[in-house]
Amino acid sequence: MENTALLLIDIQNDYFPGGRFELDRSDAAATKARAALDFFRERGAPVIHIRHESPQPGATFFLPGTPGAELHPRVAPRQGEAVVLKHFPNSFRETDLQERLRALEVKHLVVVGMMTLMCVDATVRAAADLGYTVTVLGDACAARSLEFQGQHVPAPQVHAAFLAALGMGYARVLPTADFLAQAGR
Secondary structure (H helix, E strand, O other), X not given: OOOEEEEEEOOEHHHOOXXXXXXXXXXXXXXXXXXXXXXXXXXXXXXXXXXXXXXXXXXXXXXXXXXXXOEOHHHOOOOOOEEEEEOOOOOOOXXXXXXXXXXXXXXXXXXXXXXXXXXXXXXXXXXXXXXXXXXXXXXXXEEOOEEEOOEEEOXXXXXXXXXXXXXXXXXXXXXXXXXXXXXXX
């Protein structure tokens, strides 16, 4: 756990039932993310929450100042935990995330969050390119169905495909329980 930080990406209200952009299995993913969050908090290890806002015209969710853009209560930050505001899928783009990680001497990121197919993917790839080792807790992430050339791709397949791709060269992908067992819970 030395030089390791937990990165919670966009676990925000709009992704949950009743939100403006509901994801498949967001509740289950948030429960697993909370288990990882509790593990890091118990050890006093760094935790960084990422929160997305969409200020651009035409945006339909994560609108600034709306309840949907707020971090979900299940993983709400405690006083003293960093919250990084971003406006792009890559959590490093035009944020101070890299500087925060350097100040904490972080070398390894454990990533949970939403959406597997967008912000998790973009951030994990960027982190690996920046030299971090990355572990993604696959069951603590959530996705949604996609359409491609008239073909419906169900959310579980989207989720699996993106995790499989990340696991090929950008990250180690594990279930939360396996990570917790290996890290010493």
